[in-house]
Amino acid sequence: MTIEFNPTSETVTPYLFFTGKGGVGKTSTACATAVALADEGKQVLIVSTDPASNLQDVFEVEIGYETTSIPTVPGLSAINLDPEEAAAAYREKVVGPYKDKLPAPVIAQMEEQLSGACTVEIAAFDEFASILTNPERTSVYDHIIFDTAPTGHTLRLLQLPTAWSSFLEDSTHGASCLGPLSGLGEKKELYAQAVNALSNAKETTLVLVSRPDESALQEASRAATELQQVGLSNQLLLVNGKLQTYVKEDSVSSAFYERQEKALAQMPNQLRELVTYELPYVPYQLTGIDNLRSLFTNQHSEQSNEESDSTTATSQLKDLIQQVGSKKQGVIMTMGKGGVGKTTVAAAIAVGLAELGHSVHLTTTDPAEQLSYVLGNQVQGSLTVSRIDPKAEVEAYKDEVLSKARETVDENGLAYLEEDLNSPCTEEIAVFRAFADVVEKAKDSFVVIDTAPTGHTLLLLDAAQSYHKELERATGEVPESVTKLLPRLRNEKETDVVIVTLPEATPVHEATRLQDDLARAEIQPSWWVINQSFAATNTTDPVLKARSVSEMNWINLVAVKKSKQVAVIPWQLKLAIGYEQLKKLTI
Incomplete structure (x- = not known):
């Protein structure tokens, strides 16, 4: 049984770290x-270390x-730290002395x-x-709240003695994000103190x-396990956005409610061991002090369900x-944060x-059972599918790098x-090499x-290629299939990149990045x-209807400022499982 989240100074620790995937409401x-804590008369500081912070x-x-x-x-202060700016300064500190040499x-x-996620997180x-x-x-504050906690990967890096050595300065072994800590030896004691504070329950x-979805x-389960492995077991689970009631006559409302109930019933065992709190799915955006206060007090004025002033x-x-299919062949890459x-x-x-009528090959890094789940094992006609196992590709890549090292x-x-x-970059590189082989054969x-590679990964591969040419070495570490594919991905006539997002603040910010x-x-x-747009449905549920109005702000923003071509997919009553159900999304 879950408990409604209602934090007080007596029930929470001095330091709180909020963590979770994009769009869950961190x-x-x-x-x-x-x-809420400041309203008790406490001195509170909230600190954001999110590059896409919206404090x-x-x-x-x-x-x-x-x-x-x-x-x-009164009593509440905030800081918006900019890790991107800090990472840029760090890159200049490390690389600057070598630019003329x-x-x-x-x-x-x-x-x-030094441009990857690891460096930014460090x-x-x-x-x-x-x-x-x-x-x-x-000492000035009773509570300090951090929006975005470090990952287990970062904490493990911090605890390894070699992270503080200079051996990486001369390394050319081809790892993905070499050296995010080299040159920061003077901070070793500072970081050790921070890790100890994090581990103090x-x-x-x-x-x-987390949201109440699968x-x-x-x-959240993965993060819980990873953080426990480095000694951070002082955790609680906060399920945010649970629809409390539903309108029986509204098919969207009842389907949404039932889907959330099913996800919670099938929650991973790792999370079941944690104390779990819940917050309701609210009909308003959580911006402004009044709305933030109402989240815990349940006192909120009725929201208007008027449509947005303008719809792009x-x-x-x-x-x-239809547009992509007007070509005879090509590469289509879908990108986006998890859960979109x-x-x-x-x-x-x-x-x-x-x-x-086209011959199509779909390749993915999702586990085999996930892709089978989406397709329902119903591959038809000219569609073929391959499943790249990220674990196997990463292990092969790691063995290759470590054997040389x-x-x-x-x-x-x-x-x-x-x-x-x-690091995440390693998986992208290893998997991308397998992708390149698939494209080469098609x-x-x-x-x-x-799940396409990020710009950072592509640049990393490109830089590695140039680096080995400069040293007049064989390009064996950058396979020919990769060498050929990089220019192809830059050619808009051959490649279409599709960014997938949700009509909410954080997913749109992350898609922009x-x-x-x-x-x-x-x-x-x-x-x-x-x-998954409610604005594209005919829901009459007062909560979902109000949310659909707020969605239009993000849909309009994307259509006006982010892309000339935007496709909106309505929230589906039935999960798009199986060939026939997927086909319904396309007609």
């Missing part, structure tokens, strides 16, 4: 908690790097190795570690925020498929192209290298790639797909 619940949007106050008092909440391709490789950790371990700052609680709960014209998924429906959209595009690197160096190879057909990342690699998405 920032809004963290902000609401901060307001200022939630509080409706400009918030920067300096401590900002929230005018209408090394060839341009080598500098490009160094810069790109920079973020550096920012909040400086707060967490500074008594002059912490009397001082710190990790709040795992993918979000699976991600959008397309349907069938329009995207990439696999479903990729499968629907593949089905739609097959229905137009063993010739020159000691045991401590290998331990660091092995952990560095656990002739006169369409290849649909579910993906688009910016691709721009660095000279790749421009041709379509955005906004998935």
Whole structure:
């Protein structure tokens, strides 16, 4: 049985870290908690280390790097740290001294190795570690709330002694994100103190925020396990956005309610062991102090269900498929954060192209049972499917890198290298090499790639290619299939990149970051797909209807400022499972 979340100073620890995948409500619940504690008369500081932070949007106050008092909440202050800026400064610190000494391709490789998610997260950790371990700052507050906690991968890196050595400066072993910590030796003690504070259950609680849906709960379970493995077992689960009642006569309302109930009933066992709290699905956006207060008090004025003032014209998924299908062959890559429906959209595009008579190959990194689940084992006609096992590809890639490293690197160096190879970039590189092989073999057909590589990965591979050419070495470490595919992905006539998102703040912000990342690699998405939209349904449920109005703000933003071509997919009464159900999304 879940308990309604209602934080008080007596029931929560001095430090709270909110963590969870994009779009689950980390920032809004963290902000609401901060307001509730400040309303008790406590001194509270909320700190965001999210590169796509929207603290200022939630509080409706400009918030920067300096401590900002929230005018209408006595005792509450906020800081918006910028790990992207900190990471840029760090890259310059590490690479700057070599710019006039090394060839341009080598500098490009160094810069790109320090442009990944690992470096940004280390920079973020550096920012909040400086707060967490500074008594002059912490003693002023009764509670400090951090929006976005470090991952287990980052914490493991911090605990490895070789992370603080200089062995990486001369390394050319081909790992994905080499050196995010090299050169920060003076911070070792600071970071050790921060990790100790995180592990202290009397001082710190990790709040795992999730939506009551299958993918979000699976991600929360993964994070819980990873953090427990590094000694952070002081966790609680916060299920955010549970629809409390439903309208029986409204098919959308009843289906949404039943789907949430089923997801919670099938919650991973890892999460069942945690104390679990719940927050309701509310009919308003969690912005502004009044709305934040109402989340815990359930006192909120009725919202108007009037339609948005203006609605920008959008397309349907069938329009995207018709346009792409006007070609004879090509590559379609779907991109987006977890939980937005990439696999479903990729499968629907593949089905739609097959229905137009094209030969289509769909390849994905999702586990075999997930793709089988989406397709319902109903592959028909000219559609073929391959399943790339990320674990197998990563292990093969790691073995390749480590076998070469063993010739020159000691045991401590290998331990660091092995952990560095656990980074998200490693999986992208390993999997992308397998993708490249699939595309290379496919002739006169369409290849649909579910979960495509980021711009960072593409640049990393490109930089590695240039680096090895500069050293007049064989290009064996960058397979020919990869070498051929990179220019192809940059060619808009051959490749269509489709960004998938949801009509909500965080997913749109994260999709924007993906688009910016691709721009660095000279790749421009041709379509955005906004998935699971209540605004595109005829729901009469007062809660869902009100949410559909707020969705229009994000749909309009995407259509006006992010992409010239936007397809909106309505929230589906039935999960898009099986060939026939997927086909319905395309007509």
